[in-house]
Amino acid sequence: MDIKEVNVSLSSGITGNHPWEYARAKVVMDILKKYSPQLNRKKYVLDIGCGDLFFLNQYCKKNPSTLPVAVDTAFTGEMLQSLSKQYQSINVSLYDQIDKVNLSGNQADIIFLMDVIEHINDDIDFLKELSKKSFVNDDTVFLITVPSFNNLYCSHDKWLGHYRRYNQKMLRDHSQKAGLKMLSSGYFFTTLILPRLIQKWLESARKKEKEVTGIGGWNGGKVISKAYEIFLLCDYYFFKVFKLLGINFPGLSTYAICKRQS
Numbered sequence: 001m002d003i004k005e006v007n008v009s010l011s012s013g014i015t016g017n018h019p020w021e022y023a024r025a026k027v028v029m030d031i032l033k034k035y036s037p038q039l040n041r042k043k044y045v046l047d048i049g050c051g052d053l054f055f056l057n058q059y060c061k062k063n064p065s066t067l068p069v070a071v072d073t074a075f076t077g078e079m080l081q082s083l084s085k086q087y088q089s090i091n092v093s094l095y096d097q098i099d100k101v102n103l104s105g106n107q108a109d110i111i112f113l114m115d116v117i118e119h120i121n122d123d124i125d126f127l128k129e130l131s132k133k134s135f136v137n138d139d140t141v142f143l144i145t146v147p148s149f150n151n152l153y154c155s156h157d158k159w160l161g162h163y164r165r166y167n168q169k170m171l172r173d174h175s176q177k178a179g180l181k182m183l184s185s186g187y188f189f190t191t192l193i194l195p196r197l198i199q200k201w202l203e204s205a206r207k208k209e210k211e212v213t214g215i216g217g218w219n220g221g222k223v224i225s226k227a228y229e230i231f232l233l234c235d236y237y238f239f240k241v242f243k244l245l246g247i248n249f250p251g252l253s254t255y256a257i258c259k260r261q262s
Contacts, residue, residue, distance in 0.1 A: 002051050002115075002160060017054050019225045020189075023232035024253070025058040027188050028114065028143065030236075035141050035183060035257050036110065042067050043109035046135070048098065049073075049116035053087055056112075060090040068092040069101060069108070103135045111136070113144045115253075117174075118162045127178030131260045142180060142258040146171060148187060148251060152196050154203055168248075171256050180258035186243055187251030191235045196252060 042065045047056045050070040060066045068090055075083075075096040084094055095101050111130070117123040130136065146166045147157065153165050166174075172182050220228065239249045 017052075019220070019229035020232065021054055022058075022225075022229045023189075023236070024114075024145070025055050026233060027236045028055070028112075028145065028255070029059065029062060031184070031186075031188075031255060031257070032110070032141070032143055035143075036063075041065075044069060044103055044106055044135070045110045045112070046071070046101065046103075046108040047112040047114070048130075049113065049119070053083055053092065055114060056092065057087055057090060059112075060092075066090075069095070069103065071095045071098055071101060073097065098130065098133070101133075101135060106135065107137045108135045108140050110141045110143065113142065115145055115147065117144065118146050118157075118164055118166070119160070121163055123163075124174050124178045127175065127180060131179050136260060138260050138262050140260060141183075142256075144171065144175070144256045144258065146254050148193075148254045152193070152200060152252070154196065154200050156199075166254050167250075168254055171254050175256055175258050179261050181261045183257045183259060185254070185256040186248060188236050188239070188253050188255065189232060190239045190249045190251045192232075192252040193250060 043063075044067045045056070045059065045063075046069045047053075047059075048071045050056055050072050051074075053070055056068050056070055060068055070083075070092050071094075073096060075094065080094050080096065084092070093102075117126060120126045147162065148165055149167055150165045153162070157165065168185050168187065172185055175182055239251070242249055
């Protein structure tokens with residue numbers, strides 16, 4: 001969850017994460033399966049723009065050999081202390097700046113950039129500079145997710161500080177210009193496009209913008225939340241079959257798996 005949405009959740013007294021986050025975590029881990037390094041040693045995993053550490057914690061549960069490192073420029077000193085205590089079981093190293101990251105001379109095996117680069121004005125330069133860091137080598141796997149399609153840009157994007165949304169070609173082009181080679185790309189959560197189109201239409205019909213809280217305002221209860229998560233996972237696996245057949249349906253999220261060009 002984005003730190004801005006975390007603050008909404010805390011101010012509302014809401015606990016727990018949105019079912020979209022649970023579903024996305026499982027989708028990302030499934031997408032990564034083919035490219036995740038199979039190592040005899042423990043692997044360093046770096047989550048940039050990690051938010052409340054929800055995803056990284058889920059990943060570590062499934063991959064106990066992980067050495068997790070998390071970075072978010074929105075971290076305050078208080079957040080760093082609180083999250084360190086909350087996630088002490090996974091022994092995560094936390095930083096508020098990428099330049100402070102210290103892997104003790106080791107390389108990052110996987111770098112997660114999940115719904116991050118749309119927040120950055122010059123995303124190409126950001127990726128280019130990241131790929132030059134001392135902890136990145138030619139075997140480092142980048143997994144990038146972003147929101148899809150600029151024509152779906154709405155109040156939620158504006159509130160979160162998104163500069164843009166992407167299609168598959170745009171994400172591929174920006175990654176290549178940054179010196180990354182694309183290994184795989186695609187979309188997920190196809191059925192969420194229609195609700196977003198309806199939201200766009202309703203926003204254009206209103207004279208005043210509706211108050212936005214993002215997924216931090218979710219309070220659907222356990223049963224509804226689980227049903228929503230299952231629905232999204234069914235969406236992913238259903239359209240994954242078409243992707244395997246060479247038919248690429250659009251989705252509300254776009255992903256890319258990359259490595260640094262040699």
